[in-house]
Amino acid sequence: MKKLRSQEWFGPLDKNGFIHRSWMKNQGWPHDLFDGRPVIGICNTWSELTPCNAHFRELAEFVKRGVWEAGGFPLEFPVMSLGETVLRPTAMLFRNLASMDVEESIRGNPLDGVVLLMGCDKTTPSLLMGAASCDLPTIGLSGGPMLSGKFRGNDLGSGTGVWQMTEKIRSGEMRSEEFFEAESCMHRSKGHCMTMGTASTMASMVEALGMSLPGNAAIPAVDARRSTLAQMTGRRIVQMVKDDLRISQILTRGAFDNAIRTNAAIGGSTNAVIHLIALAGRIGVSLCLDDFDRLGDGMPCLVDIQPSGEHLMEDLFYAGGLPAVLRELGEAGVLNRDALTANGRSIWDNVADAPCWNRAVVHPFGQPFKENAGIAVLRGNLAPDGAVIKLSAASPHLLKHRGRAIVFESIEEFHTRINDEALEVDENSVMVLKNCGPRGYPGMAEVGNMPLPPKVLRKGIQDMVRISDARMSGTAYGTVVLHACPEAAAGGPLAFVHSGDMISLDVHQRHLGLEIDDSTLAARRAKWTPPPLPERGWERLYVQHVQQAHQGADLDFLVGRSGARVTRDSH
Ligand code: FES
Helix, strand or coil: CCCCCCHHHHCCCCHHHHHHHHHHHHHCCCHHHHCCCCEEEEEECCCCCCHHHCCHHHHHHHHHHHHHHCCCEEEEEECCCCCCCCCCCCHHHHHHHHHHHHHHHHHHCCCCEEEEEECCCCHHHHHHHHHHHHCCCEEEEECCECCCCEECCEECCCCCCHHHHHHHHHHCCCCHHHHHHHHHHHCCCCCECCCCCHHHHHHHHHHHCCCCCCCCCCCCCCCHHHHHHHHHHHHHHHHHHHHCCCHHHHCCHHHHHHHHHHHHHCCCCCHHHHHHHHHHHHHCCCCCHHHHHHHHCCCCECECECCCCCECHHHHHHHCHHHHHHHHHHHCCCCCCCCECCCCCEHHHHHCCCCCCCCCCECCCCCCCECCCCEEEEECCCCCCEEEEEHHHCCHHHCEEEEEEEEECCHHHHHHHCCCCCCCCCCCCEEEECCCCCCCCCCCCECCCCCCCHHHHCCCCCCCEEEECCECCCCCCCCEEEEEECCHHHCCHHHHCCCCCEEEEECCCCEEEECCCHHHHHHHHHHCCCCCCCCCHHHHHHHHHECCHHHCCCEHHHCCCCCCCCCCCCC
């Protein structure tokens, strides 16, 4: 084993060595722990303000067990935690900030390897991105999904039913005691959202990328086997350090291809597009929006899970978990079988014999749950740099559509006007929402799946074409075109759409067009002024440097990696 970087701190017999060891000894660590054994950082997003990650102090203890067993020295450290449900204005505004915290915490400390504890939506990409920019031996461990929600004898998935119950309490159909009871029934255990929302999607991406031990995505947070996985992860990272198996050896182009196809096969979130592109940018893998379309083209959805289907993550675990899905992809010839994973084996070695115990949850590749479930990338004069649509969530009859735009300049304007009975909108209209992109909101809010106007809903209409520069929750559904690039606040064509303009959508042709002539578009552009910069602080820095969604919405100066080397020490 080559000399470990932690020895640059703990090894020298000089003033600095004294300082580095002595202050650590105030925690009671015996001297022999500084003898050159691997020092393992446990990067913890625990926070009582991030309910999905609130059990991570316990999980970290199991990781430590494994590290000790394997002869390592575990040191747990906190990083910024992003709670999707409580953090305002939107957790995505802080993904890159958290990634900087992770990167600098890893690089600046005497660590040889890192375990990333991830759960709620943005905690997974922020930790992966920060760690990728350092490129130490790194392994991921997700906190696991919650148990299935159960309410009045039926499953109740995270997010599902919130809107209906909110309407019922407003109309008096539901009593406050029933409302409170439903809250307790939906989220009744530790863990992250148990639908295939962004958290479960990203946990699946971690496993499909090879960044975790097999089984990481679906083991429920409270199942004893999650603790076992944590312990095995602790054991494994010590060996990864001894083997100098770095994150850049796992996050290869083949691994990203596997992740993109897996996202289609699980009916995963559109947020994965942004996070995977940002992660690829950190590690130096060339990945663009069109890769999602090309690799996802014709890919079926195999997993029947909410929001695209009926089941929940607990059901996926009992059916065999993600290994059962990856085996289907491997047998169908759409998995890069040789991609290396964190356990030192190829992904195919890990899943070739994976059983499936419930074909109602994990369908065979040849008899999928849904055909054509990849992410389609649309272009045209309304989105020259691309926009995305999740095919598994869209209505087939709306995939080719032409309609009159009804425009909302902001999400606040949308909320003010949408219930107005005089609003000139019907089921053929195309709802357009502006200024919700990375710069515009800022932070790219999950508001792209605008609720339908009441007068359309009363006709029994369930879906309309919606277009925006926003994101949408992984639990959302509908014919929703998202991430239009460039965004309105960056002077993209979306900024120049007026109510009454005709918009044409043709998903088969991958086309999204605004039917106005170039001179009209140019005249509108000439009158446009960019929104003012936020006055100070993180928001100002973010808006000045955030890239567009098709580039992963990372900050321009964070793209790439600096490695883990630190050459200066002020002590
Ligand atoms: Fe944390 Fe859904 S709110 S995973």
